[in-house]
Amino acid sequence: MVKKTGRPGYLQIxxxxxxxIRSGSIAPGEPLPSTAQLAETFGASLSxxxxxxGLLRNEGLVVGQQGKGVFVREDxxxxxxxxxxxxxxxxxxxxxxxxxxxxxxxASQRIATS
Amino acid sequence: MVKKTGRPGYLQIxxxxxxxIRSGSIAPGEPLPSTAQLAETFGASLSxxxxxxGLLRNEGLVVGQQGKGVFVREDxxxxxxxxxxxxxxxxxxxxxxxxxxxxxxxASQRIATS
DNA sequence: GTTGCCAACATAGTTAACCTAGTTGGCTTG
DNA sequence: CAAGCCAACTAGGTTAACTATGTTGGCAAC
Numbered sequence: 001m002v003k004k005t006g007r008p009g010y011l012q013i014x015x016x017x018x019x020x021i022r023s024g025s026i027a028p029g030e031p032l033p034s035t036a037q038l039a040e041t042f043g044a045s046l047s048x049x050x051x052x053x054g055l056l057r058n059e060g061l062v063v064g065q066q067g068k069g070v071f072v073r074e075d076x077x078x079x080x081x082x083x084x085x086x087x088x089x090x091x092x093x094x095x096x097x098x099x100x101x102x103x104x105x106x107a108s109q110r111i112a113t114s
Numbered sequence: 115m116v117k118k119t120g121r122p123g124y125l126q127i128x129x130x131x132x133x134x135i136r137s138g139s140i141a142p143g144e145p146l147p148s149t150a151q152l153a154e155t156f157g158a159s160l161s162x163x164x165x166x167x168g169l170l171r172n173e174g175l176v177v178g179q180q181g182k183g184v185f186v187r188e189d190x191x192x193x194x195x196x197x198x199x200x201x202x203x204x205x206x207x208x209x210x211x212x213x214x215x216x217x218x219x220x221a222s223q224r225i226a227t228s
Numbered sequence: 229g230t231t232g233c234c235a236a237c238a239t240a241g242t243t244a245a246c247c248t249a250g251t252t253g254g255c256t257t258g
Numbered sequence: 259c260a261a262g263c264c265a266a267c268t269a270g271g272t273t274a275a276c277t278a279t280g281t282t283g284g285c286a287a288c
Contacts, residue, residue: 051241051242122271162273182281
């Protein structure tokens with residue numbers, strides 16, 4: 001399935017999967033074929049398929065569930081004021097990080113003194 | 115250098131490099147340390163470093179030149195780049211989630227055995 | 229001095245092996 | 259029948275080995 005066009009195989013497979021998702025050929029909420037199945041249908045090794053799926057995962061197009069499969073995200077793009085939302089999220093993450101670090105600190109102390 | 119926080123090493127290294135680029139510690143147009151050097155400074159294998167650099171390459175933060183090195187993109191200041199910001203935030207949330215789950219796990223064990 | 233070769237180093241891609249861990253379904257045992 | 263174990267499948271992470279290819283600097287030969 002992968003052609004020797006100079007474009008690396010793991011990108012070709014990622015492209016193809018992206019296209020199948022975009023076209024609805026694999027609908028939101030539905031699972032991709034398993035890694036082994038993809039490897040067979042694309043005539044590629046397990047390694048390159050895992051790289052391809054990892055790309056889509058990194059892009060947020062799909063989410064993986066260990067033991068079950070890799071599923072197409074159901075999400076819809078909110079598209080209101082994205083920048084404001086980003087600012088709010090940044091603040092929230094910073095706050096959570098600070099609080100979590102405090103928790104971890106006290107937890108490690110409790111373990112050390114027990 | 116990579117910590118055992120549950121967050122995979124190749125993401126930790128990618129985060130760190132992203133931060134060094136964002137902060138200007140590695141300026142646009144400058145090369146990243148070589149794969150071998152990164153592997154040594156992070157105490158990781160060549161493979162995970164290659165995965166990390168591959169991520170940044172995929173995100174468009176850096177461009178690789180075979181035989182020379184991997185260079186920080188001159189254009190596209192990632193501070194305004196919503197995609198990069200989203201990626202970073204997603205990464206941060208995932209990291210926080212894992213750490214929190216770890217804390218909750220140890221907390222429930224402590225309660226159960228007390 | 230210049231040319232050309234060559235070794236060392238660089239990114240990039242592919243494959244394979246091994247490990248962890250979650251899910252599921254069937255079978256065995258009580 | 260019900261409980262629990264176990265085998266087979268799943269994703270995910272790590273490492274190593276090999277190949278291809280590009281760059282650079284030094285050295286030898288002419």
